[in-house]
Amino acid sequence: MNGLRNINVSLYRKRRIVNFLILTCSILTTLFGLFWLVWLLATLFFHGFKYLDLSVFTQPTPPPGESGGLANAIAGSVLITLMGVLLGAPVGVLAGTFLSEYAIRSRIAPVIRFVNDVLLSAPSIILGVFVYEIVVVPTGHFSGWAGSLALALIALPIIVRTTEDMLKLVPNTVREAACALGAPRWKVTVSIVYRAARAGILTGVLLAIARISGETAPLLFTALNNQFWSSSLNEPVANLPVVIFQFAMSPYEDWQNLAWAGALLITISVLMLNIIVRTFLRTGK
């Protein structure tokens, strides 16, 4: 009896010690992980705010050694991103609708879903190479449209996925009720199901915008860069991520400083978008 009790006590102690060690590790890893991220954000805000002033928003990118801003890059980025979403969102929402509403017993739906996952996980630089092959090579020059198309390809699978998920959350009874009133299928989808899932679909689109507004790799071979204001999307367009990349890699200090300011701008806008999505989801429900 005594022996059994001793074994149990030692076993109990061992379990407690293992538990203690693992939980300590968990706290330490949390601190470890947060340490890097805090360090990153701290330096970003420190350097970024130091070089962020009004001229960043009003003047175009300078040649080395002169003063200037990022105005043309900011405008170009906004334009390319908007065009990318305008190209990607309608296709994405409709494809998501097909998967959720029309493909219940269809055999191609699992294939589309898998392919969409492949597109979602495809490295963004590959999409850049693809758009280079099909747009830049035939037209013979880099262009803002090519950049928008590359970004649309990144936004597309995100929007397909969220649209399908959000439409599936709409209870079937709602659809049945509308059908019972004699509404045709398209009307049920457009004016009942879409309306019910509006907040969710918009969330997907906003998340896609947040994702593509910081994408750099696919723009390197498509929109390229432009030191001046671009008059149309048919020519290379200045955009923040590529400007940051070029300026940060350059040996000139004032270019590097502008890169910090640009990096801060991108981070703030991406974080703002995410916060808007969050509050939007909360009030939308």
Place this chain on the structure above:
Amino acid sequence: MIRSGTKGRILDIIFANGTRICALLVFLIIVAIMVSLLAGAWPALKKFGPSFIISSQWNPVTEQFGALVAIYGTVVTSIIAMLIGVPVSFGIAIFITELCPVWLKQPIATAIELLAAIPSIIYGMWGLFVFAPFFGDHIEPWISDTLGRLPVIGPLFSGPPLGIGVLTAGIILGIMVIPFMASVFRDLFEVVPSVLKESAYGIGATTWEVIKKIVLPYTKVGVVGAIMLGLGRALGETMAVTFVIGNADRLETSLLMPGNTISSSLANQFTEAVGEIYTSSLIALGLILFLLTFMVLALAKYLLIRLTLKEGVRT
């Protein structure tokens, strides 16, 4: 009445087929990507044959190209990133779901989700200006003095402390995937029904035992998927790596030396490449990367299907 009925039916057909076409478009895009990569890579693949994959030569002047250096860099940086990212994000998820006081739970979870949204170019820039100099000045001399002296693994950690290199790139990648994987892990751990956990606590299980015997078995499908997703991201990541890997096309044993990954080779050389064979070799690298991430995804899906089948019905 009849008229509006036929009109409705026509619109129905248009709408249904419109959505179908958009869905098929997704499929066509993937096919087009495959075809255009294959077509672009064909001249290089024809010239070098299968030895393209195992040759470590990358010489634009003599037009001799091989993918080994870039493949090695891609795989090694991803492995380093996973070695750092998986345990740390796992620890963070455990901390948030099981240990953290309630008032701190939401702020930390939100902060981590927001950090996951920061574009990778920011991580790369920080790596170049802040982390690499620090790492080269303070950590790398220590690494080559201690780990570099060990037998067997010594050569991996010896060499001059440059700051930039394969190891630095792997670490930056690891830091980058932490918020992403931690927030996925947390989402997974949150869905474990409290009844299950409480029953285990009720019969005297410690927190670790609850995690090992209840939370992990319940969420293993998702955990495998999340790790694979993180791996896919690390393999294909461009900007975080390009800044700090050093862009050298030589095969080095030491992790402290500069190297190259597939994506950083593309980012650095694609627009400058002259000549058909050079461009084509770069596209062939892209094709290899695409196949690599595709295989990781397919493997993840396969594992998930196997695990869900074995599991039986969940109530």
